[in-house]
Amino acid sequence: xxxxxxxxxxxxxxxxxxxxxxxxxxxxxxxxxxxxxxxxxxxxxxxxxxxxxxxxxxxxxxxxxxxxxxxxxxxxxxxxxxxxxxxxxxxxxxxxxxxxxxxxxxxxxxxxxxxxxxxxxxxxxxxxxxxxxxxxxxxxxxxxxxxxxxxxxxxxxxxxxxxxxxxxxxxxxxxxxxxxxxxxxxxxxxxxxxxxxxxxxxxxxxxxxxxxxxxxxxxxxxxxxxxxxxxxxxxxxxxxxxxxxxxxxxxxxxxxxxxxxxxxxxxxxxxxxxxxxxxxxxxxxxxxxxxxxxxxxxxxxxxxxxxxxxxxxxxxxxxxxxxxxxxxxxxxxxxxxxxxxxxxxxxxxxxxxxxxxxxxxxxxxxxxxxxxxxxxxxxxxxxxxxxxxxxxxxxxxxxxxxxxxxxxxxxxxxxxxxxxxxxxxxxxxxxxxxxxxxxxxxxxxxxxxxxxxxxxxxxxxxxxxxxxxxxxxxxxxxxxxxxxxxxxxxxxxxxxxxxxxxxxxxxxxxxxxxxxxxxxxxxxxxxxxxxxxxxxxxxxxxxxxxxxxxxxxxxxxxxxxxxxxxxxxxxxxxxxxxxxxxxxxx
Amino acid sequence: xxxxxxxxxxxxxxxxxxxxxxxxxxxxxxxxxxxxxxxxxxxxxxxxxxxxxxxxxxxxxxxxxxxxxxxxxxxxxxxxxxxxxxxxxxxxxxxxxxxxxxxxxxxxxxxxxxxxxxxxxxxxxxxxxxxxxxxxxxxxxxxxxxxxxxxxxxxxxxxxxxxxxxxxxxxxxxxxxxxxxxxxxxxxxxxxxxxxxxxxxxxxxxxxxxxxxxxxxxxxxxxxxxxxxxxxxxxxxxx
Numbered sequence: 001x002x003x004x005x006x007x008x009x010x011x012x013x014x015x016x017x018x019x020x021x022x023x024x025x026x027x028x029x030x031x032x033x034x035x036x037x038x039x040x041x042x043x044x045x046x047x048x049x050x051x052x053x054x055x056x057x058x059x060x061x062x063x064x065x066x067x068x069x070x071x072x073x074x075x076x077x078x079x080x081x082x083x084x085x086x087x088x089x090x091x092x093x094x095x096x097x098x099x100x101x102x103x104x105x106x107x108x109x110x111x112x113x114x115x116x117x118x119x120x121x122x123x124x125x126x127x128x129x130x131x132x133x134x135x136x137x138x139x140x141x142x143x144x145x146x147x148x149x150x151x152x153x154x155x156x157x158x159x160x161x162x163x164x165x166x167x168x169x170x171x172x173x174x175x176x177x178x179x180x181x182x183x184x185x186x187x188x189x190x191x192x193x194x195x196x197x198x199x200x201x202x203x204x205x206x207x208x209x210x211x212x213x214x215x216x217x218x219x220x221x222x223x224x225x226x227x228x229x230x231x232x233x234x235x236x237x238x239x240x241x242x243x244x245x246x247x248x249x250x251x252x253x254x255x256x257x258x259x260x261x262x263x264x265x266x267x268x269x270x271x272x273x274x275x276x277x278x279x280x281x282x283x284x285x286x287x288x289x290x291x292x293x294x295x296x297x298x299x300x301x302x303x304x305x306x307x308x309x310x311x312x313x314x315x316x317x318x319x320x321x322x323x324x325x326x327x328x329x330x331x332x333x334x335x336x337x338x339x340x341x342x343x344x345x346x347x348x349x350x351x352x353x354x355x356x357x358x359x360x361x362x363x364x365x366x367x368x369x370x371x372x373x374x375x376x377x378x379x380x381x382x383x384x385x386x387x388x389x390x391x392x393x394x395x396x397x398x399x400x401x402x403x404x405x406x407x408x409x410x411x412x413x414x415x416x417x418x419x420x421x422x423x424x425x426x427x428x429x430x431x432x433x434x435x436x437x438x439x440x441x442x443x444x445x446x447x448x449x450x451x452x453x454x455x456x457x458x459x460x461x462x463x464x465x466x467x468x469x470x471x472x473x474x475x476x477x478x479x480x481x482x483x484x485x486x487x488x489x490x491x492x493x494x495x496x497x498x499x500x501x502x503x504x505x506x507x508x509x510x511x512x513x514x515x516x517x518x519x520x521x522x523x524x525x526x527x528x529x530x531x532x533x534x535x536x537x538x539x540x541x542x543x544x545x546x547x548x549x550x551x552x553x554x555x556x557x558x559x560x561x562x563x564x565x566x567x568x569x570x571x572x573x574x575x576x577x578x579x580x581x582x583x584x585x586x
Numbered sequence: 587x588x589x590x591x592x593x594x595x596x597x598x599x600x601x602x603x604x605x606x607x608x609x610x611x612x613x614x615x616x617x618x619x620x621x622x623x624x625x626x627x628x629x630x631x632x633x634x635x636x637x638x639x640x641x642x643x644x645x646x647x648x649x650x651x652x653x654x655x656x657x658x659x660x661x662x663x664x665x666x667x668x669x670x671x672x673x674x675x676x677x678x679x680x681x682x683x684x685x686x687x688x689x690x691x692x693x694x695x696x697x698x699x700x701x702x703x704x705x706x707x708x709x710x711x712x713x714x715x716x717x718x719x720x721x722x723x724x725x726x727x728x729x730x731x732x733x734x735x736x737x738x739x740x741x742x743x744x745x746x747x748x749x750x751x752x753x754x755x756x757x758x759x760x761x762x763x764x765x766x767x768x769x770x771x772x773x774x775x776x777x778x779x780x781x782x783x784x785x786x787x788x789x790x791x792x793x794x795x796x797x798x799x800x801x802x803x804x805x806x807x808x809x810x811x812x813x814x815x816x817x818x819x820x821x822x823x824x825x
Contacts, residue, residue, distance in 0.1 A: 082679030083709075087721045142720070165686055193686065275690070299690055349691065351681045381681065408681050439682075465680065490679070541740075 008036070015044045024049055043067055050074070051510050053091060053115065054535065057564040058099035069108045070134075071100070075115035077513045077558055078463075079488055081139060084515055084556070086541060088571040091115045094124075095569075101128035109134040109160075116140070122147030126154035134160035134188075144169035145194070152178035159213075160188040170195050176203045181210075188216035192242050192273065195220070201227045208234045218242030221275045226254050229261035236264045243273030246300070250280050263287035272296035272321075279306045289313035293340075296321040298347050304330045304358075312337050318374075319343040324360040324381060331364030335371025344368055345379040351408060362389035369396035377402040384415040385442055390424025400432040404439035410466035410491075413443040420444055426451030429459070436483075439463040449473035453480020461486040471498035478502035488513040495553075496523035503527055506534055511560040515539075519557055522550035527559070528577020535562050536577040537570075545575060685709055708796055712738065714773070714804040725796045731788055738775065738804065774810040777802050784813055 009017075018041055021027055031041040047070040048061060062068075075091025093115045100107055107129045117140045125132065132155045145168060151161065152175060175191070177200060186207065191199075199222055208214060214235050219228075223244025232238070248254060258281065262268070268288045277300040292314045297307070298321040307326045311317070317338040324346050326334070334341065346364070350357045362385045369375060375397050385407050394400075414421055421442040429435060429452050438459060440448065444467035452459070453476035460483050468474070475498040477487065487509065495518035506512055506527075521538065524545075528536040538545050539556035566576040689709070708725040721741050728734045775787040779798045787795070787802070 079679065081684050082682045083685065083722075083724075084679045165684065167686075298687075347687065348681065348683065351683050351688070351691075381683075406681055410677070410680065463682075465682075491677075 011036075011040050014040050018044055022047075046070060048072070052560050052562070053093075053096065054564060054567050055510070055560060055562045058096040060564065062099055062103045066103065067106075068104060069106060070111070071096075071107065071109070072111040072113075073115060074113045077488065077511060078114075078486070079490065079513055079515070080114055084490065086539065086571075086573060089539065089574060090567065090569055090571070092569060093117050094121045097121045097124050097128075101125075105129060106131055108132060109136075111136040111138070112140055113138040114140065116142040117147070118142050119144055119147030119150070123150045126150040129155075131157055133157055134162075136160065136162040136164070137166050138162075138164040139166065141167035145171045145175050148175050149178040152176070152183075153180065156180075156183065157185055158183075159185055161186075162188055162190040162216075163193050164190060166193045168194055174200055174203070176200065176207055179207055181206075183207075184210045185213065186211035187213050188240075189214070190216065190218040190242070191220050192218040193220070194222070199223055201230075205230055205234055212237070214238065216240040218272060219244045221245050221273075224248065225258070225278075225281065229254075229257045232261035232265055237267055238265055239267050240270040240294075241265070241268060241273075242271070242296075243275075245276045246274045246281060247276040247278045248281065250278065255281060255284060259284040259287065268292070270294035270296075274300040277302050279303075282306060282310055285310075286313050290315065292317060294319040298323060298345065301325065301349065308333045314338060316340055321345040321347070323347050323349045324358050325349055326364070327359045328361055328364040328367065329359070331360075332367045332371075335367045339372060340374055341368070341372040342374050343377040344372075344375065346381060347379075348381040348406075348408060351381070356383045362386055365389065366392050366396075369393040374399070376400060379404045379406075379439075381406045381408060383408050384412065385421060385424065386414045386416045387419065387421055387424035387427075388414075388416065390421065391427040394424075394427035394431040398431045398433065400428070400435055402437040403428055403432065403435060404437065404463070405441055406439065407441040410441070411443045412441075420447070422448040422451065426455070429455040434458050437461045440467055441465060445469050446473040446476070449476040453477050456481055458483050460484065462488070464489045464492055466491045468492045468494060471495050474498035475501060478505045484508075485510045487511075489515070489517060491516045493518055496520055499523060500526065503531055506559055507531065507561050509561065511558065513556075513558050515556040517557070518553050520551050521545040521548070521554050524554055524557060525550070525577050529580035532579040533561055533563065534559055535566060538575045538577065539573060540575075541573045708799075710777075710799055710801045712741070712802040712804065715806060715809070723802070725799060730792055731795075734787075735775075738802075772807050773804050774807045775802055775804045776810055776813055786810060786813055 014037065018027075018030060021030060024047075027041060027045055031038045042064050044067065045065045046068055048065055048068050049072045050056060050061065051074050053073045053075050061071075073093065073096060075093070076085050076089060079085060080089070091114060093112055097110075101124055105128065108131055110125065110132075111134075115137075117137060122143055125135070127150075132151075135151060135158075140163075143166075148161070148163075148168070151158065175194070179186070199220070201223075204219075204223075204227075208217065208231055215238060217231070217235065217238055218240070219231075219242055221244050225244070225246055225248040228243055232241070262285050265288060269291060271285065271288070271292060271294070274297055279302050282302070289310070290313065293316055295310075295314060295317060297310075301323065303325050304327045307322065307330045311320070311326075311330065311334050315337060318340050319342060320334065320338070322330075322345070326346065331346075334344075346360070360382055362382060365378070365380050365382070366389050369392065376399055378400065379402075382405075385405065413419060414424070422445055425438075425440055425444070425448050429438070433455075435456055436458060438452070438456065438461070440463065446469045449468060449472070452462070456462075459481050462477065462481070462484065464487075471494055473492070474489070474494040477484070478498060479502055484505075489512075492514075494514065499514075499519060500523055524536050524538050527534065537558040537560075538554045539558060540554055542548075542555060545552070545554055566578075570576065709722050710725060712721045712723055723734075723737060723741075725734070728737060776784050777787050777795070777799045778801045779785050780800065784803070787799075789795075790798070
C-alpha cells in the first residue's frame with residue numbers, strides 16, 4: 001500500500017480527480033509526478049492510443065494499463081494508402097487481440113487504422129469481450145463479411161460498427177441478417193465500403209426500425225435510391241446519413257417520396273455516399289441543406305452547375321469533400337455562400353489524364369481562402385500553381401492547421417514565372433504558425449526545406465515527393481522542425497549525410513519513411529547499430545540488401561522508435577538492421 | 587546518364603557525423619532520382635526486377651544501378667515539353683489517390699474518351715493456398731501471361747506455373763494436355779471472372795483476361811481439376 005503522509009490525498013480522491021483528465025498527454029504528465037501517482041493513474045487509465053503498433057508490445061501496454069476499456073492502434077505507414085508498402089509488410093492486429101482477450105475482458109472499444117485484421121481476429125473479439133461496444137476499422141484489410149457477421153451475432157451491446165475505406169472480402173453473407181432480432185443498441189453503422197454485398201432491404205429496414213438510437217447510417221453503393229426513402233422514414237432521428245447509389249429512373253412519385261423522406265429528418269447534419277448521381281434527384285436533399293454541416297460529394301460525378309446549385313443551399317457547411325468538377329467557378333460560389341467552411345477537400349476526377357479535363361486551377365483555392373475566414377484544413381488536387389497564389393492563400397488563412405497540395409504532375413514549376421514553388425510554400429509555413437500537417441508538391445529546391453525548418457515549428461507531419469536537391473534539404477527539416485513526428489518522403493535525392501547527422505532526432509519522432517531516395521544500405525546498418533531504440537527496416541523486393549554493394553541505395557526505408565525491439569512478423573522482403581551495443585553513442 | 591546514386595561510393599561516415607558539407611558533392615543540382623523499378627509501366631515486371639539482378643549485383647554494383655536506370659528512364663512527361671509525345675507513364679502511388687477512389691473513378695468512365703489510356707489500374711488480390719498473406723497485383727502492369735507468371739513467381743517463390751502454350755494460353759481443346767497440367771503437383775493459377783465463376787488462367791486472350799479478372803487464386807493442380815470441366819464448357823461456348 002502507498003505511504004500516506006499528512007499531505008497526501010487518499011487514492012480514491014486522486015483517482016476521482018484523474019477521471020476528469022482525458023487527454024493522453026495530460027495523463028502521461030500526471031503519471032510522471034511521482035511513483036504513487038504513476039500507480040494510481042495506470043490503474044484508472046481507460047483509453048490508450050498507440051500510434052505505431054510496433055512501438056510497444058501488447059503485453060507491455062496491458063501490464064501497465066490493466067483496466068483499459070478502449071484501445072486505438074495504427075499499423076502501416078501512411079504511404080501504404082498509395083500502394084507503396086508491399087502487401088505482407090505487417091500490421092497484424094491478431095497478437096493484440098489475443099493478449100487483450102485474456103487480460104482485458106471488459107474491453108469495450110477497438111479502433112484500428114491501416115492494420116491487417118483477419119476473420120479469426122474478429123471472431124476472437126466477438127467471443128472475448130462481453131461488453132463490446134465499438135469497432136472502428138479505418139483503411140484495414142484482411143477480413144471478410146464472415147468475420148463481421150460474428151461481431152454482429154455475438155456483441156449484444158454493440159453500438160458502433162464503422163468500416164471506413166476498408167478492403168473487405170464480400171462473401172455476400174448478408175451481414176445485417178446476423179444481428180439478432182432482439183438487438184437494438186446500434187447507434188452508428190458504416191458499411192459504405194462493402195462492395196457487392198447485397199443488403200436485404202427488409203432486414204435493413206427492420207434493423208433501422210428497432211434501433212431507435214441510430215444516429216449514423218452510411219450505406220453501401222448496392223443500396224438503390226428507391227429504398228432510401230423507406231429507411232429515412234424509419235429513422236428520422238438520423239444525424240449522419242450516407243446514401244447508396246444515387247441513381248434511378250426519373251419518376252415523379254419516387255422523387256417526391258424521397259424529398260418527403262429527407263424533410264422528415266430534422267436532425268440531419270451530414271450527408272455522404274452519392275455514387276452514380278442522377279442530377280435531377282439532387283434537389284430532393286434541399287430540405288436538409290440549410291442545416292448541413294458536412295457534405296461528402298467526392299464520388300459524385302456531377303458537373304459544376306449542379307454542384308453550384310447544391311452548395312448555394314448550404315450556408316452552414318463546415319466540411320466539403322468534392323471532385324474537381326466543381327471547378328474554379330464553383331469554388332467561387334462556395335466562397336461566397338459558405339462562410340463557416342473549415343475543411344475543403346478537392347479530389348481529381350481524372351488523376352492520370354495528361355491534359356486537364358476541368359477548369360480547376362489555383363484560382364479556386366485562392367477564392368476559397370479569401371471568402372472563408374474559418375478555413376483550417378485543405379486537401380487540393382490541381383494541375384497548376386503559382387507562388388503568387390500560394391502567398392495570397394497563406395496571408396488569407398493564417399489559421400491553417402492542415403495544408404495538403406497535390407499538383408498532379410511531379411516537379412511542376414510556377415506556371416507564371418517558371419520558378420520553383422519554394423517561396424509559395426515558404427509563405428504557407430511562415431504565415432500559418434499553427435500548421436500541423438503539410439504535403440508538398442511541384443518544383444521545389446532545398447530552399448523550401450530551409451523555410452520549413454525555420455518557420456514550421458508546430459509542424460507534426462510532413463509529406464514530400466519529387467522535391468529537393470540534396471541532403472541539405474532533409475537536414476533543414478530534421479534539425480529545424482521541433483514538433484515533427486511523422487516524415488514521409490519519396491523520390492527525393494536525400495541520402496546518408498542528413499540522416500546520420502540527425503540520428504538522434506529520429507528518436508523524438510514516431511516514424512520516418514523514405515522510398516526511392518538515396519540512402520545506402522551501409523547507412524541503414526550504421527543507423528541500426530547505433531540507435532537501439534529505433535527499428536530501421538529496409539524494405540526491398542529486389543532481394544537481400546547484402547547481395548548488393550553496401551553503397552547501393554535501399555528501395556524503401558522505414559524507421560520508427562520502439563521499446564519493443566525488433567518485430568518477429570516480418571515478411572522475406574523486410575530486414576531490420578541489428579543493434580550493436582559496442583557501437584552505441586553515449 | 588550519370589547516376590546520382592553512384593556518387594555515394596566514397597561516403598565517409600566521420601564526415602557525416604561531424605558536419606554537413608555543401609550540397610555540391612551529392613547529386614549536384616540534379617533533381618532526377620531513379621524511381622523504383624515499378625515506375626516503368628511499359629516494361630514487364632520481370633525485366634527489371636527478378637532474381638537475375640542478384641547475380642549481376644555480385645559482379646559489379648553498377649550493373650544493378652544501370653538496370654534501375656534503364657527501368658526508370660521513362661519518367662512522367664511534363665505536359666510542357668513539346669518534344670515528347672503525350673503518352674503518360676504511371677508512377678506507382680502518384681498522384682496520391684487511394685485505390686478505392688481510383689477504382690470507383692475508373693468504373694465511372696465506362697464509355698467515351700480513350701478507354702485505352704493507361705489510366706486506371708486493375709488491382710486484383712492474389713491468394714496462394716498455404717501462403718500466409720494475400721498480395722495485390724495491378725494487371726495493367728503486365729502485357730502477357732508470361733509477365734504475370736514471372737511476377738507471381740517472384741512473389742510466391744515456391745510457385746511455378748505449369749506448361750503454357752506458345753501463346754501463353756491453355757489449350758482447352760486438348761483434354762489430355764489439360765489433364766497433365768492439372769495432375770502435376772505444380773501450382774495452377776485460377777481467377778474469378780466478372781460472372782463470379784472460377785476459371786483457369788490462360789483460357790482467354792490476355793486483354794480479355796485483364797478486363798474480366800476480379801481476383802486470382804493460386805492452387806495446386808490437383809485441386810484445380812474441379813474447375814477444368816466448367817472452364818472448358820465456357821470456353822467451348824465462346825468459340
